[in-house]
Amino acid sequence: MSTDALHQLLLDDIEHAQQLLKLIDAEYEALQARDLQALEKLLVEKLPLLTSLDQHSQQRSRILIEKHLSPDAAGLKRYAEQSTSGEPLIQDSEHLAELISECQKANVRNGRLIKANQSSTSSLLNIIRGTHGQGLYDSRGGAARIASKRPISQA
Numbered sequence: 001m002s003t004d005a006l007h008q009l010l011l012d013d014i015e016h017a018q019q020l021l022k023l024i025d026a027e028y029e030a031l032q033a034r035d036l037q038a039l040e041k042l043l044v045e046k047l048p049l050l051t052s053l054d055q056h057s058q059q060r061s062r063i064l065i066e067k068h069l070s071p072d073a074a075g076l077k078r079y080a081e082q083s084t085s086g087e088p089l090i091q092d093s094e095h096l097a098e099l100i101s102e103c104q105k106a107n108v109r110n111g112r113l114i115k116a117n118q119s120s121t122s123s124l125l126n127i128i129r130g131t132h133g134q135g136l137y138d139s140r141g142g143a144a145r146i147a148s149k150r151p152i153s154q155a
Helices: 003-033 036-066 073-081 086-129
Strands: none
Touching: 003 036, 003 086, 036 073, 073 086
């Protein structure tokens, strides 16, 4: 592959990362609304983008390895120094790294919301099952019988 092919992979990935970030933001809104149909649709749209990003990353690494360079930012920098489109290549690589970082942060945010929703759902299910606040109420909603009542000084 030529330098142009490597640069094109970066440009394609920038576009895919931008689309992915939009989908992750839409996923956040769907999570807030608890819209499962929208979440399913978004997952279907995200998978090809993630696959493409992974494949292009592997292709870029192969190109650098074929040129006897390390498959990281340092190797890309050395590759760019030997290329006619060196500076734009580095700038686009940095832009892609920023977009990927934004996607990761947004994904962590979504994960926190999912965890909060799971906790809320679990608490609601415990209330429905009558297991919420063990020791305070029985399964019929009456006051639970505490085995031994202790004075406050011993609590």
